[in-house]
Amino acid sequence: MVQLSWRHSVARLKRVCSVRMGTEPVAQREAEKQAVEVLIAQRREQLGAAHRRLASSEELAAKDAVQCIILASPNTHFVVLAQAILYRGAGFTPV
Numbered sequence: 001m002v003q004l005s006w007r008h009s010v011a012r013l014k015r016v017c018s019v020r021m022g023t024e025p026v027a028q029r030e031a032e033k034q035a036v037e038v039l040i041a042q043r044r045e046q047l048g049a050a051h052r053r054l055a056s057s058e059e060l061a062a063k064d065a066v067q068c069i070i071l072a073s074p075n076t077h078f079v080v081l082a083q084a085i086l087y088r089g090a091g092f093t094p095v
Helices: 006-023 030-047 057-062 065-072 075-086
Strands: none
Touching: 030 075
């Protein structure tokens, strides 16, 4: 296992806080904030070489549920779902 330095931890905390503060004006409810954060995380993963081949099925099983959904669904369908939840007021139950 790779030991992470304190600088890496501070940089990650700064990224998370800046994303959280950036979503405040866009979304009023907590569910909307989380949906916007998932969209931002998806784009960050794509820009960070997320489309490389997975090494094994254990690696896919180890990922959390949100990452599995993002990896399994095409970008357009995921964006349409998020827009339905955020802007059309569909909520999580009909989706």
